[in-house]
Amino acid sequence: MVLAKTTGGRVDALDRRHNIHPFTDLAAMEKAERTVIVKAQGNYVFGEDGRKFLDGLGGMWCVNIGHGREEMAQAIADQVRQLDYYSPFDDLTTPAMASLVEALAQRAPGNLNRVLLTTGGSTAADSAVRLVHHYFIRLGQPSRRHVISRHNSYHGSTYLTASLSDPGYSEGWLAEREFVHHISAPNLYRRPEGLSEAEFLEVLVAEFEEKILELGAENVACFIAEPIQGSGGVIVPPEGYHKRMLAMCRKYGLLYISDEVVTGFGRLGHFFASEARFGIVPDIITSAKGLSSGYVPLGAVILSDDVYAVLSQKTGAYFNTGFTYSGHAVACAAALKNIEIIEREKLCERVRENGPRFEEKLKELVGLPLVGDVRGSRFMMCIEYVANKTRKELFADDVRIGKRIWRHCQKRGLLVRPLAHLNVLSPPLTLTLDEIEFIGDVLRDAIYDTADELTRDGIRTE
Known part of the structure; x- marks a missing residue:
C-alpha cells in the first residue's frame, strides 16, 4: 500500500468516503469542508x-x-532500529522506558515518584481513576468510589473519561452517572452577577463541600481537575481555587487528580503547572500531549509515594491495568528527546x-x-x-x-x-x-x- 496522491482531490475523496473524524457531526461530515x-x-x-x-x-x-524536528526523527528512527517494541508486562522493561519514568519523577512536584505509562491522555485519566478505586479497596474502604468532576471539563474519550468530562460530551451516549458527579466550572466570565472573584471562590468551595457531604464523605474517592480547563473554554479559576479545593480534599480524605494533559510540558511555562503555577502538590498527575509533543502517542500517570505505598503493601494483590503499548520504546525515546529539547532550548x-x-x-x-x-x-x-x-x-x-x-x-x-x-x-x-x-x-x-x-x-x- 502507498499513500494517496495529494493531487486531484484524491485525499479529500478518500477521506469523505471512509474516514470518521473525531468529535464531528456525522450527518454533515461527508459534505464538510476539508x-x-x-x-x-x-x-x-x-x-x-x-x-x-x-x-x-x-x-x-x-x-x-514545533514540527519537523530532525533530531526527533533521528531519535525515533534510532530507537526503531535498536528496539522497536517489546512487552512491558511480566517484569520486562527497556532502557527507554526506565529512563523516561526516572525523568518524569525528577520533574514532577513533591514526592510524585511513581509512573504508570499509558497510550495517551484518555487512558491516563481512565487509569488514574481505576488506580484511585484500587487504592481505597486496599485501604479497606471500598465504598469510596464516587468521583467529583466539573462542568466544562474534558478528561478524554474512553467510556469513563467521557463520563468524567462535561455532560455535553456524553450526549447520545449512556454515560456513567452512578458514581461520577459534576460541580460548577470556575468560570469567572460566567459567574453570577454582582459577585467578586473572592466571593465567587467561596461559592465554588462551598458547593464542593456540599457535594461531598451529600454523597457522604466516606463514599467519595477523589476530585479530578485540569489546572486550567482546556477544551471547555480555557477557563482560568479564581485566585487560590486549587489550594482551597485541595484543602477540602484533605479535610475529607479524598485524593486529588490534577489533569495536566494540556498544561504540562511548558504550555504555562513549567514542566508541570500544579505546584509551580497554582501552588499545590496533588496526589496524582496525568500527562500526555506535550509529553512527546505529539510525535508519537504517549500518556503517563504520575503518583505519589504515599499512594504507591498503599497499592503495593500486599504481595499477590495485582493492579490489573495497563496496555499493550504502555511504555512503548519508540514513544519513550520520543518523550526523552522532547524533554531534552525543551530544557536545552x-x-x-x-x-x-x-x-x-x-x-x-x-x-x-x-x-x-x-x-x-x-x-x-x-x-x-x-x-x-x-x-x-x-x-x-x-x-x-x-x-x-x-x-x-x-x-x-x-x-x-x-x-x-x-x-x-x-x-x-x-x-x-x-x-x-x-x-x-x-x-x-x-x-x-x-x-x-x-x-x-x-x-x-x-x-x-x-
Whole structure:
C-alpha cells in the first residue's frame, strides 16, 4: 500500500468516503469542508494546494517543540532500529522506558515518584481513576468510589473519561452517572452577577463541600481537575481555587487528580503547572500531549509515594491495568528527546517571557464586535463570542460563530480551533514575537469580516 496522491482531490475523496473524524457531526461530515495537510515544519503546516498556515493550535494542544524536528526523527528512527517494541508486562522493561519514568519523577512536584505509562491522555485519566478505586479497596474502604468532576471539563474519550468530562460530551451516549458527579466550572466570565472573584471562590468551595457531604464523605474517592480547563473554554479559576479545593480534599480524605494533559510540558511555562503555577502538590498527575509533543502517542500517570505505598503493601494483590503499548520504546525515546529539547532550548523560560505578550495581544480584541471575553494564560488562550455583549448571550448553534471566524483566519494563513462559540489557541512554544503579532492581527481582521458577514446574513448582534 502507498499513500494517496495529494493531487486531484484524491485525499479529500478518500477521506469523505471512509474516514470518521473525531468529535464531528456525522450527518454533515461527508459534505464538510476539508483542508488536507501534507507537510509541517517549525511553527507552520502546509496544505496540498501549497498554502502555508501558522499552527495556532499546536496540532491539538500538543506540538510544543514545533514540527519537523530532525533530531526527533533521528531519535525515533534510532530507537526503531535498536528496539522497536517489546512487552512491558511480566517484569520486562527497556532502557527507554526506565529512563523516561526516572525523568518524569525528577520533574514532577513533591514526592510524585511513581509512573504508570499509558497510550495517551484518555487512558491516563481512565487509569488514574481505576488506580484511585484500587487504592481505597486496599485501604479497606471500598465504598469510596464516587468521583467529583466539573462542568466544562474534558478528561478524554474512553467510556469513563467521557463520563468524567462535561455532560455535553456524553450526549447520545449512556454515560456513567452512578458514581461520577459534576460541580460548577470556575468560570469567572460566567459567574453570577454582582459577585467578586473572592466571593465567587467561596461559592465554588462551598458547593464542593456540599457535594461531598451529600454523597457522604466516606463514599467519595477523589476530585479530578485540569489546572486550567482546556477544551471547555480555557477557563482560568479564581485566585487560590486549587489550594482551597485541595484543602477540602484533605479535610475529607479524598485524593486529588490534577489533569495536566494540556498544561504540562511548558504550555504555562513549567514542566508541570500544579505546584509551580497554582501552588499545590496533588496526589496524582496525568500527562500526555506535550509529553512527546505529539510525535508519537504517549500518556503517563504520575503518583505519589504515599499512594504507591498503599497499592503495593500486599504481595499477590495485582493492579490489573495497563496496555499493550504502555511504555512503548519508540514513544519513550520520543518523550526523552522532547524533554531534552525543551530544557536545552529553555522553552519553559521562553513561554514565561513571551506568554505575557501573547495574552496582551489577544486581549486587545476585547473591544471588537462579537467578542465577549478573552481569557487564558501564556500559550493557552481562548476567545468567546457573544451575540449580545451586555447580556453575554450566545449565538444560536446554527450560526457556527467559531467556525465562521476560523474560516476567515484560515484564508489569511492562520489555523485556530473552533469550538462552538469559541476559538482556542495553543501554539508551539517556539512561537516568535512577530508570530504573536501576526496571530492577533489576523484574528482582528477575521472578527471584523465575520461581523460584516453576519450583517449580510441578517443575523443581529448587539
